[in-house]
Every structure is written in C-alpha cells, then in structure tokens.
Amino acid sequence: MASVSGVSSSNTSSIYGSRNVLSGLATGLDTESMIENAVSGFQTKIASLQKRQTSLTWKQEAMRGVSTPMIQFAQKYTSYSSSTNLLSANFFNKAVTTAANGKYADKISATGKSSSNVRILNVTKLATRATYSVSAAAMGLGGSADGKAAAMGTEKLELDAAMSLSRVSGTLSLQYGANRTIDISFDEVEDLYTAENGKSAAQAFVDGINKKLAGTKVSNSSGEYVAASTMVEAKLDDNGNVVFSDKAGAGNSVTIAGATGKLKDNLGIDASSTSSKAGTIDLADNFAFVDESAHRGEYLAGKSLKITLDGKTKTVELPGYEGSDTAESYAAKLNDALQKSFGSSIGAELADGKLKFTAQRGSTLQRGSTLSVTADSAVGKALGLGGATATSYLDTGRTLGSLLGVESTDSGERMKDIEGTALKAEGKITYNKTSNTWTDSKGNLVDKDGNRLGEDGKQLYGYTFEMNGEKLTFTRDTAMESVLTAINSNTAMGVTATFSKITNSIQFTSRETGEASGITINAKTEDGADNLAAKLFGTADARGEDAKLSMEINGQTYQNVTRADNTFDVDGMSITLKGTFEAASTDDAVSFTTTSDADKIVDAINSMVKDLNDILKNVHDSYSTLPNYKSDNSRYEPLSDSDKDDMSDSAIEKYEEKAKQGILFGDSDLSSLYSKLVSAISPGGTASATLSKLGITTSYSDGVTSVTVDEEALRSALSNDPDSVRDAFVSTTGVGGLMTNVSKVVSDYAATTGATKGILVEKAGSTYSALSLLNNTLQDQIDNYDEQISKWQDKLSDKIDYYTKMFTRLETLTNQMNSQSSMLSGLMGN
Numbered sequence: 151m152a153s154v155s156g157v158s159s160s161n162t163s164s165i166y167g168s169r170n171v172l173s174g175l176a177t178g179l180d181t182e183s184m185i186e187n188a189v190s191g192f193q194t195k196i197a198s199l200q201k202r203q204t205s206l207t208w209k210q211e212a213m214r215g216v217s218t219p220m221i222q223f224a225q226k227y228t229s230y231s232s233s234t235n236l237l238s239a240n241f242f243n244k245a246v247t248t249a250a251n252g253k254y255a256d257k258i259s260a261t262g263k264s265s266s267n268v269r270i271l272n273v274t275k276l277a278t279r280a281t282y283s284v285s286a287a288a289m290g291l292g293g294s295a296d297g298k299a300a301a302m303g304t305e306k307l308e309l310d311a312a313m314s315l316s317r318v319s320g321t322l323s324l325q326y327g328a329n330r331t332i333d334i335s336f337d338e339v340e341d342l343y344t345a346e347n348g349k350s351a352a353q354a355f356v357d358g359i360n361k362k363l364a365g366t367k368v369s370n371s372s373g374e375y376v377a378a379s380t381m382v383e384a385k386l387d388d389n390g391n392v393v394f395s396d397k398a399g400a401g402n403s404v405t406i407a408g409a410t411g412k413l414k415d416n417l418g419i420d421a422s423s424t425s426s427k428a429g430t431i432d433l434a435d436n437f438a439f440v441d442e443s444a445h446r447g448e449y450l451a452g453k454s455l456k457i458t459l460d461g462k463t464k465t466v467e468l469p470g471y472e473g474s475d476t477a478e479s480y481a482a483k484l485n486d487a488l489q490k491s492f493g494s495s496i497g498a499e500l501a502d503g504k505l506k507f508t509a510q511r512g513s514t515l516q517r518g519s520t521l522s523v524t525a526d527s528a529v530g531k532a533l534g535l536g537g538a539t540a541t542s543y544l545d546t547g548r549t550l551g552s553l554l555g556v557e558s559t560d561s562g563e564r565m566k567d568i569e570g571t572a573l574k575a576e577g578k579i580t581y582n583k584t585s586n587t588w589t590d591s592k593g594n595l596v597d598k599d600g601n602r603l604g605e606d607g608k609q610l611y612g613y614t615f616e617m618n619g620e621k622l623t624f625t626r627d628t629a630m631e632s633v634l635t636a637i638n639s640n641t642a643m644g645v646t647a648t649f650s651k652i653t654n655s656i657q658f659t660s661r662e663t664g665e666a667s668g669i670t671i672n673a674k675t676e677d678g679a680d681n682l683a684a685k686l687f688g689t690a691d692a693r694g695e696d697a698k699l700s701m702e703i704n705g706q707t708y709q710n711v712t713r714a715d716n717t718f719d720v721d722g723m724s725i726t727l728k729g730t731f732e733a734a735s736t737d738d739a740v741s742f743t744t745t746s747d748a749d750k751i752v753d754a755i756n757s758m759v760k761d762l763n764d765i766l767k768n769v770h771d772s773y774s775t776l777p778n779y780k781s782d783n784s785r786y787e788p789l790s791d792s793d794k795d796d797m798s799d800s801a802i803e804k805y806e807e808k809a810k811q812g813i814l815f816g817d818s819d820l821s822s823l824y825s826k827l828v829s830a831i832s833p834g835g836t837a838s839a840t841l842s843k844l845g846i847t848t849s850y851s852d853g854v855t856s857v858t859v860d861e862e863a864l865r866s867a868l869s870n871d872p873d874s875v876r877d878a879f880v881s882t883t884g885v886g887g888l889m890t891n892v893s894k895v896v897s898d899y900a901a902t903t904g905a906t907k908g909i910l911v912e913k914a915g916s917t918y919s920a921l922s923l924l925n926n927t928l929q930d931q932i933d934n935y936d937e938q939i940s941k942w943q944d945k946l947s948d949k950i951d952y953y954t955k956m957f958t959r960l961e962t963l964t965n966q967m968n969s970q971s972s973m974l975s976g977l978m979g980n
Contacts, residue, residue: 181957188953192946196939197790203935204788205813210928212813213914216772216820219765220900220910221918227758228893234754237889241754242876245747248723253738257729263744263872264723269702270740272732277663277697277716282671282690286544286654289688291553291630293543293654299459299509299519304536306503307477309447313532314440316341318355320411322419324382324394324429327402330369332378334362336413338449339528343439351439356392359384376584387430394429404429446532447471447480456524457488457496459509464491468529481505496521504534509542520651543651544630550613551626554685563611565626568680570611573602573625615682616675617658618643618668624682633686645669656687660694664714667694697727702739722873748868751875755846756859762892763856766827770854773820777812786811819909823899828855830891837885840878843867846888 228237235241248260258270287295294300319338326332336358343354364379382404383397394404406426409419417431425432451471457464469483478500485498488507495516497508509519521542523535530538537552539545554566563570577591579600588596595603602610604627612623615633620643622636634656637647644661660667671683671690696712703720716727723742733739778786786809794802814820832838832848832855841847845863848855867875881887886894901908902919911919915926923929 179957179960181961185950185953185957189946189949192942192949196942196946197792199935199939199942201788201790203932203939206928206932206935208788208810208813210914210926210932212772212810213910213928214916216769216814217900217908217910217914217916218918219761219768220896220908221902221916223758223761223765224893224896224900226761227754228889228896234757236754236758236879237893239876239880242751242872242879243724245751246744246872247747248742248744250740251743252733252740254729254731254733254740257727257731258740259726259728260723260742262723263746264721264742266704266721268720268723268725268742269736270725271700271702271707271736273697273699273727273730274710274732275695275698276727276730277714278695279663280660280668280692280694281657282669282687282692283655283657284687284690286649286656289686291544291686292548293541293545295654298517299521299542301507301521301523301540301542302501303504303506303534303540305534307480307500307505307534309445309450309471309475309477309480310473311446312442313339313444313446313449314342314442315339315444315449316343316412316439317416317441318343318413318439320409320413322359322409322413323407325403325405325407326368326381326396327400330381331407332363332366332368332382334359334366334378336362336411337528338412352386352390352392352433352437355439356384356386359392390435391425391433392431406431445471447475450529450532453525453529455529457492457507458520458522458524459492459496460519460521466491477503507540518652541651543654544649544656546631546634546649547629549626550624550628550630550633550682550686553630556626562609563626565611565613566682566685568613568682568685570613570626573610573612573623575600575602613682614675614677614679615686616672617645617683618670619676621675658687658690658692660692662694662714663697663716664694665696666714668692699727702736746868746872748865751868752861752864755864756861758889759846759857759859762827762831766824766856767854769820769824769827772814773817773824774853775812775815777815778808819899819913823895823910826895826898827892830895831855831857831888833885833888833891835885840874841888844875844878846878 226232227234229235230238243262246261246263248262249255250258250260257273285295287293294302316336316338319336319341321333321335324332324334341358343351343358345351345354349357360379360383363382363384364377366378367375368378368381370376370381379397381396381398381400381402383395385393385395387393394406396402396404406419406421406429408414408421409417413419417433417437419431420426448471450468453468455466455468457466466487469480469487471480475483481498481500484505488496488498495509497510499506499508507521507523509516509521519542522545523540524530525533525535525538527538530536530540551565556563556565558564559569561569562572575590575596576594579588579590579596579598581588581598588598590596590600590602597603604610604625610625610627612625615622615624617637620640622640624633624636634647634649637643637645637658641661644667646659646661647656648659649656658669660669669690669692671687672681673684673689675681696714697716698710698712700707700709701711701720702708718725723744780786786805788809789797789802789805797805828848833841843863844867845860847858847860849858850856864875877887879887879889882890885891897908899908899910900916902911902916902922906912907916907919907922910916911922911926913927915922915924915929917923
C-alpha cells in the first residue's frame with residue numbers, strides 16, 4: 151500500500167499573510183485554491199468598497215482643486231495683509247500719492263485726494279496723550295528713589311542672632327519594589343521638627359515625611375502619576391524608630407536606598423545596613439531634630455548670592471563667620487567678595503544697620519543701572535533682605551500682599567488700610583479626588599462651601615481697583631506685573647501702563663490723544679470705597695491736549711481749529727500733523743499736490759481679472775465636463791489592486807486620468823457657485839453701466855462668462871475720478887462694488903476660518919485649514935468606508951482561519967492514516 155512520506159507547508163503572500171498553510175500533499179487536494187475560491191466573495195466585496203472609497207478620494211481632491219485657487223484669490227485680493235487688497239479703500243487711496251508743498255512741508259503729511267483746495271496756515275499745538283508717572287520708591291513699593299541703583303535690605307543684619315537649624319536636612323531616597331525610586335528633601339530652615347501639642351518630635355518628623363510623600367509624584371504600574379503617599383507610608387514602631395511600608399498593599403518591599411547631608415550624618419543612614427534594607431531609620435532616644443544653638447552668621451558661611459548688574463549675573467560666595475565679626479566687618483568682607491567678581495562696579499555696606507548693595511563707578515554711585523540680589527529664601531531672611539530677592543527697582547513679580555502688607559481683622563482682612571471683600575466661587579464647583587481640591591468653573595481654588603482660597607489655603611479677599619471709572623478686582627496673591635497686564639488688557643480703561651527698571655517708575659499713558667483723553671485715579675471709587683489704585687499709584691487727574699491749527703479751504707480761512715488727533719480728514723484727504731509752525735505769509739502755507747499711481751492699480755486689477763477668469767473656467771469645467779465611457783458604455787471605475795497587477799505604471803496613469811474625468815459632473819454646489827460668481831461680475835443696471843465706464847465688462851465664449859478690462863478707459867477714470875474707481879470696487883451700499891460682491895461669494899464657498907467654513911471646504915477640506923482636512927463631509931464618507939473595509943477584512947481573515955484549520959486537520963489525519971497503512975504493509979510483508 152503506497153503512502154506519502156511527509157507533510158510540507160507553504161507560506162503564501164496572497165490572502166494568507168503570515169499563516170502557514172499546509173499544501174494537499176497527503177490528500178491530493180489543492181487546498182490553497184479551494185480556500186481562495188471559498189473566500190472570493192469576501193474579496194470581491196472588499197474590492198468593491200475600496201473602489202468606492204477611491205472614487206470619493208478623487209472627488210475630494212478634485213473639489214480641493216476648485217477651492218484652492220479661490221482661497222489663494224481671497225488671500226491675494228481681499229486680505230488685510232495683502233499689498234493688492236482690492237477690497238480695501240486704503241489700497242486705492244494709497245495708490246493716490248499726495249505731496250505736501252511749501253516751506254513747512256516737512257511738518258505735515260497727507261494721503262488720499264481732497265475734493266477741495268486745502269492749505270494749512272499754521273500749527274500752534276500738536277495733540278498729545280495724557281501721561282502720569284509715579285516713582286515706585288516714593289509709593290513705598292520698593293527700589294531706589296534717586297535713580298541710583300541700590301538694593302536695600304529691609305531688616306538689620308544681626309549675625310549673632312539665634313537661628314534654629316534642622317539636623318536632618320538633606321535628601322532621603324526610598325526604593326519601592328524592584329525599580330521605583332522616591333526622593334524627598336528636607337530644608338535646613340523650613341523643616342524643623344519639635345515636640346508640641348502632646349506630639350513627640352519623632353512623630354512630627356514622621357508626619358513631615360508623610361506630608362512630603364503626599365507632595366511627591368511618581369508613576370504607578372499603569373503609567374499614571376500619583377502621590378507617593380499612595381504607595382509608601384512612614385510610621386513609628388514600638389521602639390521609636392521610623393519604619394516605611396507598602397501602603398498600596400501590592401507586596402512591594404520598601405528600602406532606604408540612600409541619604410545625603412545632615413540627614414545621613416546625624417541619623418547614620420547607610421544604604422547597605424540591615425536597618426536600611428528593612429526600610430527602617432533607627433532613632434536615638436530623645437534625638438534632637440533641631441539645633442537651637444546656631445547663629446545666623448554660622449548659617450550664612452559658605453552660602454551664595456546671585457548678583458545681577460545690568461543683565462550680567464555672577465554667583466558670589468558669602469564670607470565665613472567668626473564670633474568676633476560685627477555687622478560692619480561682615481559687610482566689609484562681603485564688599486571685598488563682590489569686588490573680586492565685579493571689580494569696583496558693585497559695593498556692599500551697612501546703612502542704618504541694614505545691608506545695602508550699590509552699583510557704582512569707583513566711589514561714585516552709578517545712575518542708569520539695574521541691580522538685583524537673589525538668594526535662597528532662608529539666606530535672604532538671614533541677611534535681612536526680607537526674602538529671596540532685593541532689587542534697585544520694584545520687583546513686579548511680588549504680590550500685592552507682600553508689597554502693601556496684609557493684616558487680619560475681625561471682619562476678615564485688610565491691605566494698606568483697605569478692607570477686603572470675601573470672594574466666592576464663580577459658577578459650579580468641582581471636586582478633584584486626586585489632588586483633594588475644589589475648583590470653580592473658572593479654575594479658581596475654593597473650599598467645599600464655595601469660598602475662594604488663596605495660595606496659603608485661606609479665605610481670599612478682593613480689593614477694588616478703579617481707573618478712569620473702570621473697575622478691576624485684585625487680591626493679596628495678585629502680582630504687580632499682573633496688575634499692569636490687566637490695565638493694558640482693559641480697552642475700556644483706555645490706558646497703557648509701562649514700568650522702567652532703570653527709573654524705577656511706572657508710567658501711565660492714555661491710548662488716545664486730545665483733551666477728551668485722560669487718566670483719573672480718585673482716592674475713593676464711584677461706590678465710595680477706598681480705591682486700591684490710589685493706594686498703589688497715588689491720585690491723578692492728567693489730561694491730553696487737542697491739536698490747534700489754522701487752515702484755508704477753497705479760499706475761506708478757519709482760525710484756531712482744534713482736532714483731538716494729529717491725523718484727521720479734510721474733504722476726503724487724510725492729513726497728519728508732525729510739527730508746529732507759523733507761516734509768515736500765505737505763500738509759506740502748506741499746500742498739497744495729488745497724483746495717481748495708476749500703474750499699481752491697473753496691474754492689480756489686471757492680475758485679479760486673470761485669476762478670476764481662471765476660477766470661472768475651472769468651476770464651470772469641473773461640473774460640466776462629462777465622464778469618460780468605455781466601448782461597452784460603462785464608466786471607468788477605479789482599479790483594484792488585482793487589476794493593476796498586469797498593468798504598467800504608464801498604463802495605470804492613463805487609465806486613472808480617464809477615470810477621473812468628470813468626477814464632479816453635475817455637482818450642484820459648483821453649479822450654484824458659478825451662477826453666483828457670474829451674478830457678482832454682472833450686477834446689471836447702473837452698477838454694470840458704472841463698471842463699463844471704467845472699462846470693465848463681461849464677455850461670453852465657449853459657454854463661460856469672463857471679465858474683460860479696457861486698460862485705456864480704466865487709466866482715464868483713475869486720472870479723472872479715482873474715487874469712482876475705488877467705489878466701484880469696494881462700495882458696500884446699493885448692489886455693492888465688484889470686489890465686495892466677488893469676495894462674498896468666494897468667502898461663502900472657500901472661507902477657511904470661523905466656526906463654519908466655506909461650502910467647498912466643509913465638503914472636502916483644505917490644506918489651508920488643517921482641522922478641516924480631518925473634518926469634512928467627504929472625509930466622513932471615506933472614513934466610513936474604512937470601517938466597512940476593516941469589518942469585511944476581519945470577516946475574510948476569520949473565514950481563512952476557519953478553512954485553514956479545517957484543511958490542516960484533514961491533512962494531518964490523512965498523513966496519520968498513511969503512516970499506519972505503511973506500518974501494516976510492512977508487518978504483512980514480514
């Protein structure tokens with residue numbers, strides 16, 4: 151009995167992917183062909199869906215081929231930033247060049263063309279803005295008052311003053327599980343753990359560790375960042391030692407991987423010790439976490455300052471401290487250290503017992519410089535700087551609370567003698583479980599009862615700031631720079647605020663010129679409350695001034711004419727006053743000569759007409775061109791992958807060119823677009839007659855309406871009546887100007903901005919609007935086909951898996967049968 155001695159497998163790249171398909175060597179069946187025939191219906195369905203999807207993709211590309219020239223047309227001829235904006239009256243006005251003539255021609259400029267004969271006889275005063283300047287130092291806000299760069303401490307330098315220092319400052323590293331490290335740091339000044347309120351110093355230390363763990367973010371097994379306190383917890387054991395454990399209950403070990411600074415030295419932490427490996431810090435009985443015997447001078451030794459002079463920063467190490475050092479001798483040492491880094495350009499001295507840093511030239515204090523001194527907060531306080539920074543100018547990063555001072559009252563809070571108003575949440579409040587905080591609809595931090603909270607977690611109060619009758623609300627946490635930004639952002643206030651570090655002054659300037667403009671800061675608000683603006687900047691009542699001039703119009707003289715702005719209109723011509731003068735005679739008066747730059751306008755119109763005619767033809771051809779048909783009267787459809795297998799690249803290209811023809815045939819949107827464009831260029835009635843006088847008419851050829859330009863007639867109109875040309879293009883009254891009407895149609899169909907885009911962009915998207923590429927009608931249909939194709943491919947895959955397993959089992963059984971037959975034949979033969 152014959153047998154097949156083996157089973158082979160083949161790996162085909164057609165419909166099988168990476169599957170191993172057993173060929174029918176045992177059964178004699180062509181299993182691959184049988185499976186392919188069995189699933190051919192699925193393949194046909196997928197190919198059909200792919201063709202429809204390709205057809206939509208071609209339609210989308212063709213539609214963008216219509217919208218793109220329209221978008222480019224809008225950018226070139228209707229955009230405010232374009233130099234050929236034919237939708238702007240300014241384009242036509244600026245193409246008309248107006249020159250000032252006479253002895254004082256440099257004092258005046260003009261644009262546009264006046265319908266009158268205008269002469270300016272004198273300008274006795276220019277219009278000015280209201281200004282108000284206030285010294286930050288004079289208002290008690292900080293910095294130098296005399297223009298000399300000096301950064302002054304706020305408290306006396308007391309080196310021998312006692313200073314409590316932590317004996318556990320440094321960094322502690324914990325190992326959680328196999329590969330997660332958690333680092334927490336302890337400050338030398340801020341983290342002081344002592345016994346109080348019945349709690350031991352050791353327990354205070356443990357509470358401090360847990361608080362720092364809660365403020366440290368680490369990634370969990372899901373890759374999310376969570377508080378380290380959700381994984382690790384510190385406790386005191388019965389022996390008074392600190393023990394770390396896995397709070398998450400995930401079975402992870404917690405060990406001490408290392409420590410630095412006094413934390414390591416005073417607690418004897420060694421990562422290799424048994425205690426550390428067990429996640430334990432051994433505490434000596436009654437261990438003192440705080441050194442109460444230290445002095446400020448000892449603490450400052452070896453610390454550093456960052457000194458910035460006129461933008462150049464250097465780090466200076468503070469001098470060592472000896473018990474015999476006085477404030478004066480320490481200041482002298484510091485002065486020597488500064489001059490080693492900066493030469494003689496910076497000095498330090500004592501003034502009324504306080505440190506004073508100065509920018510100087512030799513022994514003379516320097517004017518026109520800026521100086522800042524920056525240190526760690528604790529170092530700054532120890533030096534008497536009042537904080538981390540001392541500057542020769544107002545530090546606009548400081549909050550109003552720190553600048554003006556805040557005190558608690560029975561009713562709430564007071565800042566610079568102004569009673570604050572408790573602030574409430576705006577809108578709905580929301581709880582964040584991860585951060586354990588509440589916020590209102592604007593993201594403000596609140597408590598569960600809807601009370602606004604400050605950065606310190608306490609009730610926040612608002613203070614009314616009023617300038618020019620406009621009110622703003624600020625709090626103790628508002629930085630001075632935010633106050634200035636809010637003023638500049640409030641257009642109704644009509645004021646700009648600027649700060650100069652060199653002069654250490656804040657200047658307010660009205661946005662507009664003229665007597666009507668002003669800067670008013672009253673001691674009280676309109677409601678009778680104390681005005682925070684007055685507390686910050688003092689009271690003010692500054693006014694601008696009107697321009698004053700005399701002019702002659704068509705022979706009539708007008709004396710002492712006032713204007714609120716230095717630029718104003720005189721019968722169509724825009725005049726700008728640049729300086730004052732007094733003409734000794736009418737011969738010295740400033741007159742004006744107007745000439746038209748016809749070339750610029752004509753070139754722009756010719757270019758626009760060419761582009762518009764191209765758009766008209768493109769739109770018309772797109773919806774009116776018939777599709778190609780084969781000899782059997784069937785339409786050319788997109789090729790499937792199997793169709794392309796036996797075709798050359800050039801053949802595929804030629805075929806698809808025929809298939810794409812007429813892809814937009816009969817599109818109603820394009821038909822409507824063409825009709826509206828034709829209506830825009832052929833308004834009829836007097837509007838068409840006006841355009842015709844300018845040399846602009848329409849013609850009809852090969853089924854397409856287009857615009858033609860008689861350049862000679864256009865130039866004549868520009869020379870004789872340039873305003874009529876302008877109005878014929880940009881008028882918004884009556885039937886509207888040519889560009890007004892065309893622009894509206896283009897915008898309706900090809901706008902790329904706004905919540906709703908143009909009709910064609912909404913339909914097919916555009917590369918000029920990135921979001922529209924993924925969000926358009928045709929793309930939605932294409933994506934829908936993607937989903938359908940994916941579902942059918944899954945069905946195909948499942949069917950192939952089914953038949954593959956079935957035939958593989960058949961092959962295996964047949965092979966086993968052959969093997970058994972061979973064995974029996976052998977036995978019988980023996």
